Amino acid sequence: EAGVVQSPRYKIIEKKQPVAFWCNPISGHNTLYWYRQNLGQGPELLIRYENEEAVDDSQLPKDRFSAERLKGVDSTLKIQPAELGDSAVYLCASSLGASGNTIYFGEGSWLTVV
Amino acid sequence: AQTVTQSQPEMSVQEAETVTLSCTYDTSESDYYLFWYKQPPSRQMILVIRQEAYKQQNATENRFSVNFQKAAKSFSLKISDSQLGDAAMYFCAYRGTPLRDDKIIFGKGTRLHILP
Numbered sequence: 001e002a003g004v005v006q007s008p009r010y011k012i013i014e015k016k017q018p019v020a021f022w023c024n025p026i027s028g029h030n031t032l033y034w035y036r037q038n039l040g041q042g043p044e045l046l047i048r049y050e051n052e053e054a055v056d057d058s059q060l061p062k063d064r065f066s067a068e069r070l071k072g073v074d075s076t077l078k079i080q081p082a083e084l085g086d087s088a089v090y091l092c093a094s095s096l097g098a099s100g101n102t103i104y105f106g107e108g109s110w111l112t113v114v
Numbered sequence: 115a116q117t118v119t120q121s122q123p124e125m126s127v128q129e130a131e132t133v134t135l136s137c138t139y140d141t142s143e144s145d146y147y148l149f150w151y152k153q154p155p156s157r158q159m160i161l162v163i164r165q166e167a168y169k170q171q172n173a174t175e176n177r178f179s180v181n182f183q184k185a186a187k188s189f190s191l192k193i194s195d196s197q198l199g200d201a202a203m204y205f206c207a208y209r210g211t212p213l214r215d216d217k218i219i220f221g222k223g224t225r226l227h228i229l230p
Contacts, residue, residue, distance in 0.1 A: 033218075
């Protein structure tokens with residue numbers, strides 16, 4: 001069974017440019033998460049979806065970040081315009097339900113803003 | 115708000131020896147879940163072990179076991195017979211229940227070095 005798939009793995013952009021990350025969760029997983037991980041830190045939740053609905057986006061910087069999960073499967077996370085401080089690894093994860101079930105992570109998308 | 119604290123930024127252990135990574139957390143809830151995740155240099159987070167708070171018995175997965183002390187809000191990870199492949203960042207994580215706030219919260223991690 002395929003795991004959580006993310007793309008691109010690595011992205012280098014100039015500040016003020018837009019960038020988008022794509023995530024395909026594990027088949028059947030209705031809960032999808034986007035985390036941001038800064039170097040030497042633990043992941044921090046940006047947004048959580050239950051099917052198509054964003055149920056927790058309190059940590060998402062809405063002035064420049066947006067996310068969508070059309071049809072409750074794939075998801076995209078967009079940053080426009082990117083700032084130097086956005087350099088981080090963006091992790092997508094999924095789980096079956098919103099209970100204590102295990103969250104499975106993708107390999108991450110490493111963003112460098114120069 | 116719940117918090118997770120890992121007080122050891124880095125640890126080293128000799129290959130084949132045993133090491134314990136510490137984790138404490140703060141919550142007012144009685145029902146929750148605790149996890150240890152491993153993140154090797156490839157950066158993919160991999161679940162090592164999980165513990166349900168309502169279970170008194172400590173979880174065990176092969177060479178990995180936990181010491182869950184609910185009253186003390188402590189959740190340490192013991193790695194026995196350490197192997198070179200165990201070298202990674204280890205994150206302790208807390209997750210509440212759907213009726214409360216089931217957002218998963220991570221500690222800052224402990225980098226584990228395995229000495230040959």
